[in-house]
Amino acid sequence: MKPTTPIYQRVADDLRARIADGTLPPGGKLPTEAELRETYGTSSRSTVRQGLALLINEGLIVARRPQGYFVREMRPKVYRPQQDFRRKPPEVDIYTHLIASEDGRKPSQEIEVSIVQPSTVVKKRLGLTDNQFVATRRRTRFLDREAYDLNDSYVPLSLVQNSDWMIPGDVPRGTNTVLAELGKEIMGALDEIYIRMPTPEEVRRLQLGPGTPVAEHIATTYTADDDPVQVTINIVPGDRNVIVYERIKNPEDFEARPRYPWGTEK
Amino acid sequence: MKPTTPIYQRVADDLRARIADGTLPPGGKLPTEAELRETYGTSSRSTVRQGLALLINEGLIVARRPQGYFVREMRPKVYRPQQDFRRKPPEVDIYTHLIASEDGRKPSQEIEVSIVQPSTVVKKRLGLTDNQFVATRRRTRFLDREAYDLNDSYVPLSLVQNSDWMIPGDVPRGTNTVLAELGKEIMGALDEIYIRMPTPEEVRRLQLGPGTPVAEHIATTYTADDDPVQVTINIVPGDRNVIVYERIKNPEDFEARPRYPWGTEK
DNA sequence: GAGTGGTCTAGACCACATT
DNA sequence: ATGTGGTCTAGACCACTCA
Numbered sequence: 001m002k003p004t005t006p007i008y009q010r011v012a013d014d015l016r017a018r019i020a021d022g023t024l025p026p027g028g029k030l031p032t033e034a035e036l037r038e039t040y041g042t043s044s045r046s047t048v049r050q051g052l053a054l055l056i057n058e059g060l061i062v063a064r065r066p067q068g069y070f071v072r073e074m075r076p077k078v079y080r081p082q083q084d085f086r087r088k089p090p091e092v093d094i095y096t097h098l099i100a101s102e103d104g105r106k107p108s109q110e111i112e113v114s115i116v117q118p119s120t121v122v123k124k125r126l127g128l129t130d131n132q133f134v135a136t137r138r139r140t141r142f143l144d145r146e147a148y149d150l151n152d153s154y155v156p157l158s159l160v161q162n163s164d165w166m167i168p169g170d171v172p173r174g175t176n177t178v179l180a181e182l183g184k185e186i187m188g189a190l191d192e193i194y195i196r197m198p199t200p201e202e203v204r205r206l207q208l209g210p211g212t213p214v215a216e217h218i219a220t221t222y223t224a225d226d227d228p229v230q231v232t233i234n235i236v237p238g239d240r241n242v243i244v245y246e247r248i249k250n251p252e253d254f255e256a257r258p259r260y261p262w263g264t265e266k
Numbered sequence: 267m268k269p270t271t272p273i274y275q276r277v278a279d280d281l282r283a284r285i286a287d288g289t290l291p292p293g294g295k296l297p298t299e300a301e302l303r304e305t306y307g308t309s310s311r312s313t314v315r316q317g318l319a320l321l322i323n324e325g326l327i328v329a330r331r332p333q334g335y336f337v338r339e340m341r342p343k344v345y346r347p348q349q350d351f352r353r354k355p356p357e358v359d360i361y362t363h364l365i366a367s368e369d370g371r372k373p374s375q376e377i378e379v380s381i382v383q384p385s386t387v388v389k390k391r392l393g394l395t396d397n398q399f400v401a402t403r404r405r406t407r408f409l410d411r412e413a414y415d416l417n418d419s420y421v422p423l424s425l426v427q428n429s430d431w432m433i434p435g436d437v438p439r440g441t442n443t444v445l446a447e448l449g450k451e452i453m454g455a456l457d458e459i460y461i462r463m464p465t466p467e468e469v470r471r472l473q474l475g476p477g478t479p480v481a482e483h484i485a486t487t488y489t490a491d492d493d494p495v496q497v498t499i500n501i502v503p504g505d506r507n508v509i510v511y512e513r514i515k516n517p518e519d520f521e522a523r524p525r526y527p528w529g530t531e532k
Numbered sequence: 533g534a535g536t537g538g539t540c541t542a543g544a545c546c547a548c549a550t551t
Numbered sequence: 552a553t554g555t556g557g558t559c560t561a562g563a564c565c566a567c568t569c570a
Contacts, residue, residue, distance in 0.1 A: 006538080007539085007540080008539080008540090032554085032555070032556085033555080033556070034554090043540070043541080044540060044541045044543085045541090045542085045543090046312065046540075047539080047541080049557095050539085050540090053319070057323045057463070057477075058463045059462065063555095064555090064556085065547080065549080065555060065556045066547085066548055066550080066553095066554065066555030066556055066557095067549075067556090068554095068555065069556085191510065191511040192508050192509070192510055193459070193509040193510075193511075195461055195479050195480065195481045195502070195507070195509075196325060196479065196504050196505075197323065197325045197477055197479060211323075211463055213463060213479030213504065214461065215459070215461045236461070238460070238461030238462050238479065239462075241461070242458050242459065242460055243458070243459040243461075244457065244458055244459075245457040245511060272557080272558060272559090273558085273559080274558080298537085299536080299537070300536090308560090309560080310559060310560045310562085311562090312558095312560080312561095313558080313559060313560080315537090316559090329537060329538090331536060331537045331568080332537055332566085332567055332569080333568075333569090334535095334536065334537080335537085
């Protein structure tokens with residue numbers, strides 16, 4: 001009956017409990033590997049490191065060489081409201097301005113426009129055949145220099161060739177307005193949210209710490225006659241965002257709705 | 267300039283590439299630790315294990331002792347549609363029936379009802395003072411025996427005392443109907459979605475593999491006069507779910523909307 | 533019984549930030 | 552210069568499943 005819990009598990013469990021009850025506060029310093037080795041009997045260095053690795057992968061602590069291990073501080077989360085789709089379609093390029101008004105931090109973005117072969121994910125959602133190309137706007141968006149999401153939009157090339165959509169910079173009136181001028185007014189959208197660990201590429205672009213999962217948010221927008229127009233793939237780091245949706249029975253009540261009222265902490 | 271990449275990184279990078287390009291298909295067997303040790307020169311066992319640990323934490327592989335390491339197979343994702351809030355409020359307890367009709371798998375759930383002191387998360391959203399208690403329905407929901415989410419609802423105790431809400435079983439007409447009968451008709455909701463790694467408790471209850479992140483979905487429902495009624499906290503494992511929302515400009519078009527049409531794979 | 537991964541030991545040398 | 556974590560070596564014993 002007695003499957004004595006491994007030493008590295010006890011290390012992780014004890015430290016996790018001390019983090020949970022506040023004995024080790026956010027930003028606080030953990031014992032060094034040498035100290036832990038002593039605390040938990042004469043175990044070897046890799047054993048305590050194995051325990052610490054668990055906590056790193058849970059996103060609870062970070063290692064800062066050569067200062068030691070520290071309890072991770074959650075940066076304030078970004079308010080990411082779902083736009084009211086009943087009054088106006090979502091405007092992707094004015095996102096940063098929306099956020100700027102909610103928060104003291106300065107938004108900026110890097111935009112890169114190109115023509116590519118669509119991935120199967122994009123192809124399937126736009127209903128494309130094999131030899132059709134798509135135009136893509138790849139954005140990395142920052143708040144006070146810190147990257148806070150990746151946002152790549154795709155539309156069939158035939159649709160936007162020679163339009164403002166292809167301008168490699170901010171489109172002040174919003175890309176959806178451009179699409180409306182091209183006869184593709186957005187009337188609805190389907191959002192899919194996948195939860196997963198980031199790829200190494202995403203870790204690099206978003207400077208993610210270990211143990212930070214992401215949401216992959218795929219939004220497909222449609223015209224009134226169910227014609228898919230644009231696919232947007234949004235990579236949202238879990239440690240600096242909360243995704244907020246509002247649902248309401250009667251759209252006319254919208255003004256009275258509670259916005260996201262809980263500030264920066266859950 | 268040449269910071270030679272560590273051996274364990276090369277192990278992880280190579281294997282990750284082979285998984286990405288399909289050389290190692292889902293369910294396929296990786297080389298054993300001994301084989302990898304040989305492939306990457308005379309390195310020691312812990313070195314290759316360190317590389318494999320990276321892939322495990324990325325959710326790409328699993329270790330099955332004593333068969334070896336295998337590429338993780340994504341189980342078909344559960345369709346989790348956003349109910350149409352404009353026609354009827356969400357009915358939490360008939361969730362399982364909704365899903366049963368979309369999918370061949372058999373749903374079941376365990377429900378436990380109790381009275382507790384609210385956590386700060388719940389207290390804040392329900393606007394409670396310090397000495398108010400809440401009633402809670404904790405559910406673990408299964409599909410073909412596999413747990414696929416945790417769903418805990420909270421309402422002020424004063425509201426539902428002696429009502430059907432407290433029945434520790436399925437409430438066929440839905441808990442929101444019960445609340446409506448108590449004078450609290452749900453007219454809107456605010457959804458927050460946090461992305462994070464699971465707690466050990468969640469790992470246990472959902473039998474999560476390493477490297478599986480979760481979404482914590484907090485839904486707060488309101489009456490027409492902005493009175494919070496119920497908080498539901500839903501823990502959604504990332505490896506067996508996709509969260510789907512639909513947005514639409516004109517509610518009357520709803521019937522024509524595209525549902526989630528992409529089956530079990532992204 | 534053979535082979536797998538799980539746990540652990542007892543060292544080594546290194547890069548790096550702070551003192 | 553010191554002490555930290557990062558990487559690596561070269562073993563050990565164990566539990567478990569499969570042939």
